[in-house]
Each structure stands twice: as C-alpha cells, then as structure tokens.
Amino acid sequence: MSPIFLLLLATxxxxxxxxxxxxxxxQAHPFTVQWMYAVPFVVAMPLFFWLGFRAQPETNFNxxxxxxxxxxxxxxxxxxxxxxxxxxxxxxxxxxxITAAYPLVTMFIAVLFKMETxxxxxxxxxxxxxxxxxxxxxxx
Numbered sequence: 001m002s003p004i005f006l007l008l009l010a011t012x013x014x015x016x017x018x019x020x021x022x023x024x025x026x027q028a029h030p031f032t033v034q035w036m037y038a039v040p041f042v043v044a045m046p047l048f049f050w051l052g053f054r055a056q057p058e059t060n061f062n063x064x065x066x067x068x069x070x071x072x073x074x075x076x077x078x079x080x081x082x083x084x085x086x087x088x089x090x091x092x093x094x095x096x097x098i099t100a101a102y103p104l105v106t107m108f109i110a111v112l113f114k115m116e117t118x119x120x121x122x123x124x125x126x127x128x129x130x131x132x133x134x135x136x137x138x139x140x
Contacts, residue, residue, distance in 0.1 A: 018096040
C-alpha cells in the first residue's frame with residue numbers, strides 16, 4: 001500500500017480517536033477512560049509479539065529498541081491522561097488540534113540532536129502551525 005494512503009487512513013482514525021475519547025469522557029472519569037483505552041493494547045500484545053518475531057526475529061528482543069519504546073509509551077500515556085483531563089472542559093476539536101502541534105517538539109528535538117536538518121520548508125511549517133494555534137486559541 002502507498003505510504004500516503006496509509007497516512008491518510010491513520011489521519012481519519014486519529015480523528016475518530018478524538019471524538020471517541022470525548023464521548024467516553026462524557027460517561028466516565030479520565031482515569032477510567034485511560035485503563036479502558038489500554039485494554040485493546042494488552043489484548044493485542046501477543047499478536048504484535050508474534051508479528052514482530054515473524055517479520056524480523058533478530059530485533060524482537062533488542063534491549064535499546066525496548067528502552068525507547070517504553071520511553072515513547074510512557075510519554076504517550078502521560079500525554080493522553082493530560083489531554084483527557086483538559087478535554088473534560090474543552091471541545092475535542094480544540095484539544096486535539098492543540099496537541100497536534102507535537103511535531104514542533106519532535107522537529108526541535110531532532111534538529112537539536114542532529115537527527116534531522118533544519119530547512120526553510122520546516123520553518124514555514126512551524127510558522128503555519130503556530131499561526132493555526134493562535135487562530136484556534138483566539139478568544140473574543
């Protein structure tokens with residue numbers, strides 16, 4: 001499948017994710033929603049372990065990959081909990097849009113640690129993202 005198609009499908013699913021979280025928060029506390037959110041991950045663990053072993057068995061037990069995956073998971077868990085609390089009183093579209101500025105953080109870290117180079121196109125993207133956030137947060 002085309003990577004662009006996969007990204008568009010992921011974008012649609014992220015959109016559903018934001019609305020589903022908002023609907024869940026209408027029924028339960030953010031901590032409750034968080035544990036419920038984790039259930040499919042727990043159920044899917046054996047499947048992903050098996051798929052990883054089939055696809056690339058030599059890396060299925062890589063300790064550095066495991067470390068960075070845990071760092072990513074902890075960051076994701078904490079970010080989601082914070083967003084769920086904010087989403088209790090803010091529209092889902094606003095909460096998701098603000099947190100969708102995370103590529104700025106990713107880019108800053110990647111450039112800082114020389115994992116990526118900075119370019120005019122990236123600068124223009126940063127300016128557009130910040131401008132979009134200003135428009136979204138603009139209160140009458």
